[in-house]
Structure formats: C-alpha cells, structure tokens
Amino acid sequence: xxxxxxxxxxVVCQSNRLFCTQASKARIPNTxxxxxxxxxxxxxxxxxxxxxxxxxxxICKVASADKxxxxxxxxxxxxxxYNGEWSKLGGYERGIxxxxxxxxxxxxxxxxxxxxxxxxxxxxxxAYHVDLALVIQCYRYYAGWADKLHGKVIPAEGPVAGxxxxxxxxxxxxxxxxxxxxxWNFPLLMQAWxxxxxxxxxxxxxxxxxxxxxxxxxxxxxxxxxxxFPPGALNILSGFGKTAGNAIAYHPKIDKVxxxxxxxxxxxxxxxxxxxxxxxxxxxxxxxxxxxVFADADMEKxxxxxxxxxxxxxxxxxxxxSRLFVEESVYDKVVDMSVEIAKKRKLGDSFDPxxxxxxxxxxxxxxxxxxxxxxxxxxGAKLMTGGGRFGDRGYYIEPTVFSxxxxxxxxxxxxxxGPVMSIIKFKNINEVVARAxxxxxxxxxxxxxxxxxxxxxxxxxxxxxxxxxxxxxVFDAATPFGGFKQSGIGRELGEYGLNxxxxxxxxxxxxx
Numbered sequence: 001x002x003x004x005x006x007x008x009x010x011v012v013c014q015s016n017r018l019f020c021t022q023a024s025k026a027r028i029p030n031t032x033x034x035x036x037x038x039x040x041x042x043x044x045x046x047x048x049x050x051x052x053x054x055x056x057x058x059i060c061k062v063a064s065a066d067k068x069x070x071x072x073x074x075x076x077x078x079x080x081x082y083n084g085e086w087s088k089l090g091g092y093e094r095g096i097x098x099x100x101x102x103x104x105x106x107x108x109x110x111x112x113x114x115x116x117x118x119x120x121x122x123x124x125x126x127a128y129h130v131d132l133a134l135v136i137q138c139y140r141y142y143a144g145w146a147d148k149l150h151g152k153v154i155p156a157e158g159p160v161a162g163x164x165x166x167x168x169x170x171x172x173x174x175x176x177x178x179x180x181x182x183x184w185n186f187p188l189l190m191q192a193w194x195x196x197x198x199x200x201x202x203x204x205x206x207x208x209x210x211x212x213x214x215x216x217x218x219x220x221x222x223x224x225x226x227x228x229f230p231p232g233a234l235n236i237l238s239g240f241g242k243t244a245g246n247a248i249a250y251h252p253k254i255d256k257v258x259x260x261x262x263x264x265x266x267x268x269x270x271x272x273x274x275x276x277x278x279x280x281x282x283x284x285x286x287x288x289x290x291x292x293v294f295a296d297a298d299m300e301k302x303x304x305x306x307x308x309x310x311x312x313x314x315x316x317x318x319x320x321x322s323r324l325f326v327e328e329s330v331y332d333k334v335v336d337m338s339v340e341i342a343k344k345r346k347l348g349d350s351f352d353p354x355x356x357x358x359x360x361x362x363x364x365x366x367x368x369x370x371x372x373x374x375x376x377x378x379x380g381a382k383l384m385t386g387g388g389r390f391g392d393r394g395y396y397i398e399p400t401v402f403s404x405x406x407x408x409x410x411x412x413x414x415x416x417x418g419p420v421m422s423i424i425k426f427k428n429i430n431e432v433v434a435r436a437x438x439x440x441x442x443x444x445x446x447x448x449x450x451x452x453x454x455x456x457x458x459x460x461x462x463x464x465x466x467x468x469x470x471x472x473x474v475f476d477a478a479t480p481f482g483g484f485k486q487s488g489i490g491r492e493l494g495e496y497g498l499n500x501x502x503x504x505x506x507x508x509x510x511x512x
Contacts, residue, residue: 031062038231064239070251076231094200112132116213119212124355174502193493198258211239246272250272301448302470309473310421311342323424324422347391386398429454455469465481
C-alpha cells in the first residue's frame with residue numbers, strides 16, 4: 001500500500017497541480033437536513049458553523065438537528081422500511097442503486113475530495129487517491145452482495161422434529177431502521193462503510209455526520225437522491241452528539257445503532273440501548289495499536305511504513321500505530337531513522353500535491369494533542385523532534401517523535417489521535433507480546449520481521465482485530481475490520497459486515 005502511495009504521488013502530482021490551485025472554490029452542498037428526500041431546516045431553526053481547519057475561518061452554516069428532527073426522520077425511515085417504495089425493492093434493485101451511487105461518486109470525485117479537504121483538512125492527494133478510491137470500492141462491493149443474502153435449508157431430524165416430518169429453513173431479514181453516527185477523521189469513507197451494508201441488506205438509515213465535517217456527507221445525500229434512492233431510505237441529520245446523536249441513541253423506534261468514534265461515547269451508546277429498547281449496537285472505537293519492529297526486519301521499509309502508519313491523516317486514525325516497539329539491538333538506529341523521516345515531512349496547504357500533512361481537524365483536537373505532548377515531556381520522554389505548532393494560522397502541529405518512552409507514561413497508554421510517535425524499547429518476543437496486550441484497546445497491530453515464525457507468533461498472540469505483517473493500513477472492502485476489548489463490538493466491511501444489519505428467522509413447516 002505505502003509503496004503504491006509513494007509512486008502514485010510522483011505520477012499524479014504534476015497533473016494535479018493546476019487543479020489543486022483552484023480546488024478551494026468548491027460548490028457547497030445543500031446545508032439543510034435531508035429527511036424523506038426533502039431538504040428542510042431544523043425544526044428549531046438553529047444552525048452551526050463548520051470551519052476550514054487550514055484557515056480557522058467559517059466555510060458555511062449548517063442546520064443543527066435535535067430530537068424533533070430525529071423523530072421526523074425516524075417516522076420517514078419507518079414508513080419507508082415497512083410500506084414505502086424501498087420496502088418493495090429486492091436485492092437486485094438495491095444493488096443497482098448502490099452501483100448508481102458509486103458511479104455518481106466517481107463522476108464527482110474531484111468535487112467530493114475538495115469538500116473533504118475544506119472541512120477536514122487532510123491532503124487533497126489522500127482524499128482523492130486513497131479515501132475516495134476506497135469509498136467507491138466499498139459501495140460497489142456491497143452492491144454485489146445485495147442479491148446474494150439468503151438462509152439455509154436445515155435437516156432438522158431430532159427426537160422432536162423427526163426425520164422427514166418437517167421442512168426447516170432460515171431466512172435473513174434486515175434489522176430495520178438504523179441510526180448511524182460517523183466520525184470526522186474519514187467522513188466519506190466511514191459513511192460508505194456504514195451505508196453500503198445497510199442498504200445491501202434492505203435497512204433504512206438515519207445518519208448523523210460529525211459536526212466538524214458535515215459537508216461531504218450532505219453531498220452524498222444529494223447524489224443518493226440523484227441515483228434514485230426512494231424517500232425515507234436515507235436521512236441525513238447534521239448536528240451535535242449531545243443533541244442529535246443522543247436522540248438517535250435513545251430513540252425507541254430505532255432498531256440498531258452503528259457508531260464510530262471514541263470509546264467513552266461507545267459506553268454511552270451501550271447504556272442508551274440498555275435503557276431503551278435493547279437496540280442492536282455495533283461500535284468501532286479507539287485504539288492504541290502496537291507496531292513491533294524486530295532486528296531482522298528490512299529496516300528501511302519498516303521505519304518508512306511505521307512512520308506512515310502513525311502520521312497518515314495527521315495521526316487521526318483509530319488504528320494508528322502509536323506504540324512503536326523496537327528490539328533493543330536496533331533501537332537507536334530506528335529512532336534516528338524515524339526522526340530523519342519526520343523532519344522531512346512536508347506540512348502546508350492541503351491542496352498542494354506535495355503536502356504530506358495538513359492541520360488537525362479543530363481547535364479542540366489541536367489543544368488535546370498539544371496537551372499530550374506536554375505530558376510526554378513532563379513524564380520524562382525524550383522529545384527528538386517536533387512538539388510545537390507549525391505556522392501562525394490553522395491547526396497545524398509539527399510531526400513529533402518521542403524516544404525513551406515507557407509503558408507507564410500517558411502517551412504510551414492513551415489514544416492521542418495526532419502526529420505523535422512514541423518509540424519504546426523491548427528485549428524479546430515474549431516480553432513484547434505481553435506489553436502489546438497490556439491495554440484496554442485491541443483494534444490493530446503490526447509486526448515487521450523477516451522471520452515467518454515470529455510473524456505468525458505475533459499474529460496469533462496479539463489481541464487485536466487486524467494484524468498487519470510487514471505492512472500497515474492495508475484496507476479492502478472485502479476484509480473485515482473491528483476491534484477486540486474496548487476497541488469495539490462487531491465488524492465492518494466484508495461479508496462479516498453484513499451480519500450486523502441482518503436478523504435470522506427460522507421457519508419450520510409441517511409436511512406430514
């Protein structure tokens with residue numbers, strides 16, 4: 001993945017340069033709420049500003065949903081699920097709609113990448129060539145699944161059923177009306193991860209994008225209408241977690257909630273489900289992922305890949321390799337190489353095709369990351385490079401590398417969600433496995449080694465939902481993703497991702 005990333009950058013930079021100089025002139029989508037295929041203001045009339053993280057200036061104002069808007073969207077989604085045009089579509093027709101949506105996203109790829117950069121701050125290169133490539137693949141992948149969801153015929157021949165007396169089968173049915181709450185770090189991609197399987201299985205959706213990054217989600221709403229999705233199938237409510245998000249989590253007529261975000265909010269959503277209608281819950285939450293470098297690894301490749309595994313998307317990745325464990329015999333070498341790469345990382349205008357790192361998404365996130373950097377210094381970690389603000393405008397933070405980090409330090413235990421690398425020394429494989437697992441998280445891990453036995457040992461021993469061997473952040477729509485422990489419940493992507501949106505019904509027919 002990362003070698004592809006580097007070579008692709010060289011090929012496209014020149015061709016993208018002219019476009020990138022003009023890309024800041026994006027068309028802003030409809031900023032009202034999408035309910036029942038109509039764009040309507042919030043019932044309260046309230047709006048909020050969405051900001052450009054590069055300039056700290058307002059892009060536009062967006063409708064701010066609250067409980068009355070959620071109630072209205074649930075009514076529309078419920079009607080669509082049980083009685084509307086959506087309820088009459090089979091898997092084949094739903095697959096056609098998903099493919100149409102994927103085609104429209106591809107046709108409007110430049111515009112969508114531009115919106116993502118404006119609202120999120122990530123580099124245009126990553127938005128266009130990485131995020132949107134995966135978005136389009138995801139919708140097409142689940143379009144292919146839509147007419148292939150079926151149950152099984154079961155030979156029920158026990159002492160009660162009896163041989164040949166009953167015909168028994170299962171069928172898979174959509175779970176119903178689904179609330180989906182997505183984060184700000186990969187807005188378009190997280191939207192695709194959730195809408196793809198929901199629509200493939202026949203669910204209807206009330207989606208709340210993150211308040212920091214609502215614009216690309218709203219544009220997808222426009223494209224979904226253009227693709228022919230019927231009223232009520234997709235409802236998009238921009239707003240805040242404490243209002244719209246809370247109303248979704250507690251709504252008694254929502255059958256399932258899918259959430260990607262912090263572990264703390266994941267706990268709140270589980271509590272809301274328990275206190276209301278025991279709605280199904282899937283969660284993709286935080287991480288403190290270990291990346292383990294053995295002395296026998298291809299060191300240049302390992303260090304470059306570990307660097308990108310942490311600094312990709314300004315470090316704002318739930319699966320970022322934020323604990324870099326390095327075998328002691330090569331520790332100093334890896335530290336020196338990591339510092340050298342970090343110092344060369346280009347920050348600046350996210351529309352510049354040479355930019356490798358944009359700003360953090362918000363002032364709040366900027367402050368959070370800077371606080372972690374200060375705590376690292378206070379607790380005795382050695383600041384090797386970075387640690388400060390970059391420039392005088394925008395939420396930019398210098399690529400930061402700490403050495404001499406120990407397991408008890410805050411920067412080694414808590415999710416930072418920023419461009420801060422912690423390099424930790426280890427002695428042997430038994431020790432590093434135990435230390436890698438000594439966390440409440442279990443989202444991802446990586447190992448760099450030329451020894452296949454070590455690779456398998458780490459893959460089998462580390463408690464994480466994904467383990468990458470001599471690579472990092474290799475995603476595909478067919479490969480499930482999710483966490484162990486407090487990194488989440490359930491899986492997204494792949495065939496496994498469909499199960500979250502299905503109920504299994506058993507049918508037993510007396511044939512005597």
